[in-house]
Amino acid sequence: MNSITLNADLAAISRLVVEGAMLVYTFAFLAFALHLSQLASTKKSVRAGASRLERVGIALLALAAIIHGVGVVLRGISASRVPWANMYEFSITGSFIVVAIFLIALTIKDIRLLATFVAGFNLLILGTADTIFYVAVKSLMPALQSYWLVIHVLVAVLATAFFNIAAGLSIAYIFKTAKWVKASKLKGVATFRRILALFPKEDKLERLAYRFNIIGFILWTFTLIAGAIWAERAWHRYWGWDTKEVWTFIIWTIYAGYLHANATRGWSGKRSAWLGIVGFVAILFNFTVVNLFFKGLHVYSGLK
Amino acid sequence: MLSSQPSSEEVKSPEIGLLGWLRWIWRQLTSMRTALILLLLLAAAAVPGSVFPQRSADPNGVTAYFKANPALAPVLDKIQLFDVYTSAWFSAIYILLFISLIGCVLPRTVAHSRALRQPPVQTPRNLKRMPAYQAVEPTGKKTQDALLAKAHVLLKKQGYRVALEGDSSNGSVSAERGYLRETGNLVFHLSLIGVLIAVGVGGGLSYSGQRVLVEGESFVNNLAGYDSFSPGTFFDESHLVPFSVRLDKFEVDFYRDQTLKNKANAGTPTDFRAFVTTTLGSTGEQSAGRVRVNEPLAMPNANVYLTGNGYAPSITIRDASGQVVYSGATPFLPQDANYTSLGVIKVTDVPKQYGIISFFYPTVGTLESGALTSLYPDAAIPLLSMNIYQGDLGINDGEPKNVFALDVENMTQIAGGKSGVKGLRLQLGETVKLPKDLGTVTFDGLKRFASLDVSYNPGGVWVLIFALLSLAGVTTSLLVPRRRVWVRKTETGFEVAALARGDDPVLERVVSELIAELAPNKKASKKVAKSAASPKQKVEDE
Ligand code: HEM
Numbered sequence: 001m002n003s004i005t006l007n008a009d010l011a012a013i014s015r016l017v018v019e020g021a022m023l024v025y026t027f028a029f030l031a032f033a034l035h036l037s038q039l040a041s042t043k044k045s046v047r048a049g050a051s052r053l054e055r056v057g058i059a060l061l062a063l064a065a066i067i068h069g070v071g072v073v074l075r076g077i078s079a080s081r082v083p084w085a086n087m088y089e090f091s092i093t094g095s096f097i098v099v100a101i102f103l104i105a106l107t108i109k110d111i112r113l114l115a116t117f118v119a120g121f122n123l124l125i126l127g128t129a130d131t132i133f134y135v136a137v138k139s140l141m142p143a144l145q146s147y148w149l150v151i152h153v154l155v156a157v158l159a160t161a162f163f164n165i166a167a168g169l170s171i172a173y174i175f176k177t178a179k180w181v182k183a184s185k186l187k188g189v190a191t192f193r194r195i196l197a198l199f200p201k202e203d204k205l206e207r208l209a210y211r212f213n214i215i216g217f218i219l220w221t222f223t224l225i226a227g228a229i230w231a232e233r234a235w236h237r238y239w240g241w242d243t244k245e246v247w248t249f250i251i252w253t254i255y256a257g258y259l260h261a262n263a264t265r266g267w268s269g270k271r272s273a274w275l276g277i278v279g280f281v282a283i284l285f286n287f288t289v290v291n292l293f294f295k296g297l298h299v300y301s302g303l304k
Numbered sequence: 305m306l307s308s309q310p311s312s313e314e315v316k317s318p319e320i321g322l323l324g325w326l327r328w329i330w331r332q333l334t335s336m337r338t339a340l341i342l343l344l345l346l347a348a349a350a351v352p353g354s355v356f357p358q359r360s361a362d363p364n365g366v367t368a369y370f371k372a373n374p375a376l377a378p379v380l381d382k383i384q385l386f387d388v389y390t391s392a393w394f395s396a397i398y399i400l401l402f403i404s405l406i407g408c409v410l411p412r413t414v415a416h417s418r419a420l421r422q423p424p425v426q427t428p429r430n431l432k433r434m435p436a437y438q439a440v441e442p443t444g445k446k447t448q449d450a451l452l453a454k455a456h457v458l459l460k461k462q463g464y465r466v467a468l469e470g471d472s473s474n475g476s477v478s479a480e481r482g483y484l485r486e487t488g489n490l491v492f493h494l495s496l497i498g499v500l501i502a503v504g505v506g507g508g509l510s511y512s513g514q515r516v517l518v519e520g521e522s523f524v525n526n527l528a529g530y531d532s533f534s535p536g537t538f539f540d541e542s543h544l545v546p547f548s549v550r551l552d553k554f555e556v557d558f559y560r561d562q563t564l565k566n567k568a569n570a571g572t573p574t575d576f577r578a579f580v581t582t583t584l585g586s587t588g589e590q591s592a593g594r595v596r597v598n599e600p601l602a603m604p605n606a607n608v609y610l611t612g613n614g615y616a617p618s619i620t621i622r623d624a625s626g627q628v629v630y631s632g633a634t635p636f637l638p639q640d641a642n643y644t645s646l647g648v649i650k651v652t653d654v655p656k657q658y659g660i661i662s663f664f665y666p667t668v669g670t671l672e673s674g675a676l677t678s679l680y681p682d683a684a685i686p687l688l689s690m691n692i693y694q695g696d697l698g699i700n701d702g703e704p705k706n707v708f709a710l711d712v713e714n715m716t717q718i719a720g721g722k723s724g725v726k727g728l729r730l731q732l733g734e735t736v737k738l739p740k741d742l743g744t745v746t747f748d749g750l751k752r753f754a755s756l757d758v759s760y761n762p763g764g765v766w767v768l769i770f771a772l773l774s775l776a777g778v779t780t781s782l783l784v785p786r787r788r789v790w791v792r793k794t795e796t797g798f799e800v801a802a803l804a805r806g807d808d809p810v811l812e813r814v815v816s817e818l819i820a821e822l823a824p825n826k827k828a829s830k831k832v833a834k835s836a837a838s839p840k841q842k843v844e845d846e
Contacts, residue, residue, distance in 0.1 A: 006559075006569055138569045139559050142576050142597035210807060214782040221778060225771045234598050236512060236609040236759040238767065239503075240361050241389050246354040253347040259782075260340040267340060275344075294354055295365065 007078040011137040014074035018092055019130060021071055024064035025123045031057035032116040040194040054112065061119055065099045068122075072096050079137040084153045085144055087291060091129035095122045098161040105165070109208065113199050117168040148230035152223060159219035160283055163255075166212035167280035170273040172196070173205040177270055206269065210262060213276055217255045224248050243294040247286040254279040333400070334407035342401040349397055353388035356380065360389070402500060409493045416486050423467040424480040427790045434790075434801035436815045440823050441797025447823050451798050452477055455791040458821055464789065476792035481785075485806060488780025495777055498770030506763010508538040513758045518616040518633045519751040522550035524585075525606065525758065543760075545604040546585025552592075553579040554613060554752040558682050571642060571681050578610050578754045595756070605760050612755035614638045615645050615664055617688055623743040629653045635753040636664045637708050642678040648710045650697050658694040658718070658742065659710045665689075688747050690728040691720030692739065787811060789818065798822070 031053055038050040072093050076083035083089045102118045105111060140149075175181055176196050181189060199205060227248060232238040239245060258279060261272035332338055357365025366386050370377040384391035431437055443451075452468060455477045460466050464479035513530035515523045523529040525547050557575040578595040582603060593601045593608075600607040614636055621630040629651055636645035649660040667680035668687040676689060695715030718739050720727030725739045730747040737744055785808040790801050800818050804811050 136569070139572050139574050142573060145575075146598045207807065207809075211809065214807075218775070218779050218782060221775050225768070225775060228771070229768065232764060233600065236600070236607065236611065236757045237761065238764055241353055241358060242361055243354040246350055250347045250350050253343055253350070257340055257343040257347065260336060260343060264336040264340055267337070290354065295357070295362065 006080065006137050006139060008137060010074055010078035014071050014078055015130070015134070017067060017074060018071035018126060021064050021068035022123060022126045022130070024060055024067060025119050025126070028057050028060035028064055029116065029119040029123055031060055032119055036113075036116060036195050036198075037191075039198055040191045054115075057115060057119075058106075058112070061099065061115060062103060064119075064122075065096070065103060068092070068096050068099065068126075075137070079139075081140060082150050082154070084157060085140055085149065086133075086135055086138075087287075088129050088133040088135050090153070090157065090287070091125050091133055094157045094160055095125040095129075097157050098122060098164050101158075101161050102165060110200070111165075111169075111208065114165065114168050114172070117171075118165070121164065121168075143234050146230060146233065148226060148233070152226040152230055155219050155226065156223040159216045159223055160287075162212045162216035162219065163276075163280050163283055166209045166216060167277050169205050169209035169212065170276040172199050173202060173209065173273045174270065174277070176202050176205065206273065209273065209276055213255065213258060213279075217252075217259065220248075220252055220255065224252055243290055244286070247282065247290050251279060251282045251286060254282055330407065333404050336408075339401065339404050339408065342397060342404060346394075346397050346401060349394050350388070352385055356385045356388070358388060359386050398500075402497065405493055405496065409490060412486075413490050413494070416483075416490060419486075420483055424465055424478045424788065427469055427476040427478045427792060431790055431792060431799050431801035434803050436802040436811045437799065438801075438815050438819055439794065439797060439799040440819055441794060443797040443823050448793060448796075448798065451793060451822060452791065454822060455818070458818065459789060459791075474793055476790055479789045479791075480787070481789075482787060482805070485781055485784045485786040488777045488782075488784065490777070492774045492777030492781055495770045495774035499767055499774065502763045502766035502770055504763075506761050506767060508536040509543070509763065510536040510761035511539050511543070511759070514611070515756050515758070516635050516753055517549070517551040517756060518635060518753040519551055519554055520633075522548050522581075524548045525603075530758075543605065545606065547603055547606075548583045548585070549603075549608060549756070550581045550583075551578060551754055551756075552581055554754050555579070556613065556682070556752070558680075573681065576610060576613055576754075578613075578756070580608070595754075603758075605762075606758050607760065609757040609759060610754055611757045614753055615643060615666060615683070616751045616753040617647070617662075617664055617686075617747060618749040618751060619649060619688075620746045620748050621649075621651055621738070621743060622746075623654060624741050626743075629743070633749075633751045633753075636662070640678070641681065642666070643681040644678040646708070648708055650710070652697060654742070656694060657697045658692055659697055659712070659715065660690050660692050660745075661710055661712075662688055662690045683750055686732050686750055688728075688730045689720075690730070690745070692718050692728070694718050694740075785810070787814065789814065791818070791822070 035050050035053040035057055038046050038053065041047055072083050075089060075092065079085070079089075084093045099118060099122055102111070102114065175192075176199060181193055181196065184190070184193075200208070227245070228238040231240070231242075231245070235242075254275060258272055258275040261267035261275050357369050359366050369386075380386065384393070388394055428434075452475060456466050456468055459477065459479040462481070464481040465483070466477060466479045469476050469478060511534065513525075513527075513533040515530050517523060525544050527533060527541055527544070529548075555575075555577040556573055559569050559572045559574050576597055580593050580595060580601065581590055582593055582601070583590050584604070595601045595608055595610045597610055600609045602608075615638075616633040616635045618633040619630065620628060623629050630649060630653070634647050634649055636647035638645050643664075643666050645664040645666075647662045647664060649662060651658050651660070663676070665676055665678040665685075665687045666682060667678055667684040669677050669679040671677050676687070693710065693712045693715035694717075695712075698711060717723040719725045728736050728738075728745065730736050730745065732747055732750060735744050735746040786805040787808055788803045788805070792799050800815050800822075802811050802815050
């Protein structure tokens with residue numbers, strides 16, 4: 001039973017690879033940012049050259065994603081298990097899934113303009129993971145040795161990725177519909193307005209966000225149920241209002257509210273977009289503040 | 305869709321004041337907006353339970369909070385901030401929410417079951433106003449003649465409910481699909497009621513009891529058999545099926561680092577196994593079992609879980625005459641990852657009572673400060689250290705005392721600390737003299753103990769069934785598109801229109817594809833540029 005082999009060298013390589021991916025994300029992010037600023041230019045010649053830059057950016061993003069994916073897989077191999085058992089691993093795997101879903105969705109829907117957001121977000125997450133959350137490979141504590149780790153956490157990561165992209169779309173929607181953006185005479189805001197004008201129309205943004213959110217909600221519902229089943233096995237009760245359970249419930253309820261808002265007169269549009277953003281903030285809060293500072297049974301950050 | 309929203313009754317006559325008010329309140333309570341606000345309130349109300357320690361999940365945390373904030377804690381307690389999830393205000397929100405849910409879903413269930421038995425709605429006069437619309441003309445006589453029959457067959461094959469209106473020379477086909485969307489929505493909401501009931505009833509019938517067992521010890525499944533026990537509201541001792549559990553052996557695996565490459569991981573526990581023998585009270589049938597974390601042992605009306613473990617050093621104390629005054633394996637509570645453990649021994653069968661506060665180090669080492677520590681969780685170089693206190697142990701005043709604590713306030717230290725006598729240190733097998741001619745203490749052997757939790761919740765399986773039903777319901781409701789499609793003959797050609805009820809990503813495509821099949825060689829002419837209507841139809845608009 002004691003046959004787990006940990007490979008610290010491989011883990012070190014994995015970390016280097018992930019750091020390499022961060023470098024490529026940085027270039028992708030710069031390319032997208034530059035692309036946006038060119039698109040926002042008042043000069044036609046500048047705008048015309050922008051689409052090449054965008055293609056470069058997408059290629060860089062795809063390259064970063066591949067390197068990132070290799071880093072994640074190496075981390076899993078180095079630990080002889082799924083690479084999502086502590087906050088560091090959850091971060092690198094989760095952000096990989098975000099970029100993977102984004103790239104897949106890109107082949108179906110034109111959401112290119114979200115690329116800046118995705119590249120920036122992943123850079124931020126990986127940076128935090130590498131500097132604050134990093135822990136050496138460790139074997140799993142007995143409570144985590146369960147196939148529910150594979151199912152429950154993987155689905156939670158997937159749900160988070162869908163909510164994440166939806167939140168990006170909702171943020172764009174909020175800016176696009178904001179009165180101060182529409183009315184302001186400031187030069188900076190005017191540039192910003194031109195960038196926003198490149199995004200899909202408002203109602204299209206809203207609809208896209210809704211579609212990512214419903215997938216996220218179904219996956220989150222599953223996460224909640226799977227978590228309860230696992231808790232019944234590991235903690236002798238399926239629900240005990242442990243801090244993590246509380247926040248899973250809160251997030252679920254906020255998104256249920258979001259879905260209702262979309263069907264309630266006076267609540268679709270801006271208010272529902274805000275609810276989607278609040279829901280995602282709650283997810284980030286659950287993952288960072290609750291993990292690190294709240295007392296509870298889910299102490300798997302691996303940090304002391 | 306919401307039949308609880310009659311709009312024609314706005315004008316109330318004064319005679320039915322009370323009834324009118326009640327109706328108004330009911331209508332408000334069962335409106336979508338109220339449901340939404342109650343949901344958000346529920347989310348907000350759940351937050352404090354993660355900020356303040358809760359009696360149900362963390363009773364020690366509550367005690368500590370009272371100690372740290374003696375002025376504030378009673379105030380917070382008054383507004384039930386230590387019992388958020390059973391508090392009056394939290395309960396009020398979810399009870400209102402569920403009343404609203406019932407009031408909202410029941411009428412919809414009735415309406416939906418009626419709609420399921422009715423043909424699709426009549427084709428609207430002006431199809432051009434629909435969110436997706438295309439027309440083809442002229443089509444030629446052959447296509448036109450076959451049109452409606454063909455549309456009828458095609459749509460039916462695609463799972464639409466279809467009605468032919470008018471005659472085949474001048475009429476239309478009206479079709480609707482996706483009734484499952486509303487069915488899923490209703491199943492989802494109704495299952496939530498099931499979840500709530502199963503949680504309530506199951507919780508009332510549930511129990512959980514805790515028991516610490518040293519290797520070789522056993523306990524019986526009755527109230528006296530447990531160190532602590534928490535029953536649900538409807539629990540009765542007769543629910544406990546008689547059986548006993550003996551802990552034969554407890555095994556732990558620690559990660560060993562032969563290569564010295566993973567120092568950080570050395571000593572991490574990788575597996576805990578409790579081997580037990582269970583005996584059924586009714587038949588006396590014995591069987592061997594194993595309990596692991598994540599792998600409880602199923603007994604009749606009970607699951608046996610492994611929740612903790614540690615060392616239980618066997619200690620024998622003899623008085624000056626050689627008479628045994630204390631003997632047994634005492635569980636020591638682990639204090640850190642390397643199992644530095646704390647235990648308390650109370651010696652009462654002597655003229656002057658004394659107590660021992662003892663630390664156990666499975667693999668002893670010395671810190672720079674000279675203090676002892678444990679370097680590794682397995683018992684490689686086991687050592688016991690003891691400080692001894694003489695005085696009243698408070699055993700005789702009848703109050704239950706924590707076996708892991710010794711109140712030394714009114715006692716005199718006679719070994720260790722500033723007592724002038726060195727604390728005792730014992731290696732495995734060693735016998736050491738007690739101070740003040742109290743006799744000797746022997747570290748005879750080392751056992752392990754397991755903390756077991758015996759729990760039962762008959763509602764669990766029902767909660768799961770309803771939760772899975774609601775998952776299936778919500779998935780269906782969110783992913784099955786519901787839409788109406790119409791095909792109508794015009795003078796020289798035909799027109800096709802579609803309307804989504806709820807989100808429908810492929811509305812336009814449905815129309816184009818239908819046209820392509822009905823008139824394979826023709827190009828649709830009038831394409832309405834307007835994209836589909838708002839993403840979600842407002843329920844209350846219907
Ligand atoms: C425990 C409380 C409730 C929860 C957790 C909840 C959750 C949800 C969720 C997740 C959805 C979207 C999925 C679906 O359409 O099936 C939904 C839709 C819906 N809910 Fe609720 N709900 C609750 C109470 C209510 C109440 C009280 C009402 C009535 C006022 C209501 C009316 C509706 C309606 C009409 C829809 C369909 C909206 C649409 O067309 O998208 N719900 N609910």
